[in-house]
Amino acid sequence: MSTMRAMICAETGREANLSLHEIARPDPGPDEVLIRVRVAGVNFADSLMLAGRYQDRPEPPFAPGLEAAGEVAALGSTVKGWKEGDRVLAFLDHGGFADYVVARAQDLHAIPSPVDDPTAAALGIAYGTAHGSLVWRARLQPEEWLAVHGAAGGTGLASVEVGKALNARVIATAGSPEKLAVAATHGADALIDYRKEDLRDRIKALTAGQGADVILDPVGGAVFEASLRALAFEGRLLTLGFAGGSIPQAPANIVMVKNISVAGFYWGAYRRRAPARVAQQMRDLFAWLMQGRLQPLVSHRLPLEEGAAALDLLRRRKATGKVVLETGG
Ligand SMILES: NC(=O)c1ccc[n+]([C@@H]2O[C@H](COP(=O)([O-])OP(=O)(O)OC[C@H]3O[C@@H](n4cnc5c(N)ncnc54)[C@H](OP(=O)(O)O)[C@@H]3O)[C@@H](O)[C@H]2O)c1
Structure with missing residues (x-):
């Protein structure tokens, strides 16, 4: 055996x-x-x-x-x-x-042969989730303001890079200056330390009072709740996970009054239900990688x-x- x-x-x-x-x-x-x-x-x-x-x-x-x-x-x-x-x-x-x-x-x-194994393994779920949530679910447009929480984590950093590859303006949020520096190196246009700064106030200030068009949230809890209040008119809040540990609620009155959407995204469901779509996604992401648009x-x-x-x-x-x-x- x-x-x-x-x-x-x-x-x-x-x-x-x-x-x-x-x-x-x-x-x-x-x-x-x-x-x-x-x-x-x-x-x-x-x-x-x-x-x-x-x-x-x-x-x-x-x-x-x-x-x-x-x-x-x-x-x-x-x-x-x-x-x-x-x-x-x-x-x-x-x-x-x-x-x-x-x-x-x-x-x-x-x-693809130029891509080494650690880079390929780093691309997979993180960039699949970033790309699927931003393109398939949020329909992120060029020049829109995108805020990414936990922006130096696996999924977060991938989302910063995919957001920039889609020509969005990217606000990275994270829990330390060191992590924010990493997000800046990977293309973030603006930085917020959510352990020290008020998320809503800072996002509003960065977007001339309008709020972010799209917010990607792998953290949950208070970060999610502040995000509801930091969205622009017709903004989209994508909930990806709850790394912070607590599962938040979305009050329907805020969703209604602000004309916003709260959507979930679970990449694993596409792997099972739409494998051809994921196959195309991976071909696209490997192509972007080889063009230098992504640097995991x-x-x-x-x-x-x-x-x-x-x-x-x-x-x-x-x-x-x-x-x-x-x-x-
Ligand atoms: N829906 C999907 O398809 C999908 C796919 C992949 C991942 N996810 C979810 O996305 C989240 C991140 O996954 P990942 O693999 O990218 O993880 P990761 O690399 O560990 O990133 C998680 C980030 O969350 C932040 N965070 C805030 N509070 C935390 C806490 N109490 N413990 C740990 N991290 C905390 C950390 O940033 P700071 O220290 O800067 O706060 C960290 O960088 C998880 O909830 C995961 O389940 C969802």
Whole structure:
């Protein structure tokens, strides 16, 4: 029997619930592909899954990891269009924190040869979410004011870059001067430290009293509530997640009186319901990357066995851009 290393969660709901195990290497089903993982992307959602607080709740034991860059190691009997050795970015229900993982063939995307594995892994979910929320849901227009919360995080920094690539005027908000400096390096036009400054007042001041046309919110809580009051006429507030921990309410009277829209965006739903759309999105994003319009930041590259430490960086707000795990394979 062939074996592999995997970071396994034996029980959900506890803090330090991830450890390295040697387990059997999986076989792909008929419409699946076995991927030799080189780099796994680390997401806030992995922590939520380990805590048993994510929308998908796999039965332990399982390995977390929603995206991986690597190469095709074996093909299921009905899979067409891929061959062993192809370099791919794979999206996963979970399992990326391992030497090998099985993915559905429809969830594979070719990595163009100039793009390295850490960059491909950093592009995946973060830029897919940024692009999908801004283009598909918010319909962001050139010259509109876009405010991005948590703007130095994985999804936040990707949203700053995608916003600039779409020719919006981008306000980055984050919780420290160091993080705001990172957002500025990646193109943000204006900066707000939401631990020190009043979000609504500053956004209004930056937009000549009008408010932001689009606000992207992966943080939730008080940041979401202030955003409702910082939107322009016919503004769109996109809720992406609740990294701050609390799930806010949107009072319908404010939504009505201000003529604003509050919309949700969950990229994983498109992966399942509209794979062809995601495939086109990934081709577009890789093309933008190679044109120099996107520059994903990987702040930490850790070995696979440090998966728990990698997640801790996100929990303690120590990461900027993306954190990735490398298998050394
Ligand atoms: N809807 C979707 O399709 C989708 C896709 C990807 C991610 N998400 C969601 O987006 C959020 C960010 O995910 P990510 O992977 O980009 O995570 P990340 O890189 O860790 O970024 C999260 C950011 O949130 C801010 N934050 C505020 N309060 C926090 C707290 N108590 N703990 C941790 N961070 C806090 C941090 O910025 P400051 O320190 O500057 O405040 C941090 O940079 C998560 O809620 C995730 O579930 C949603």
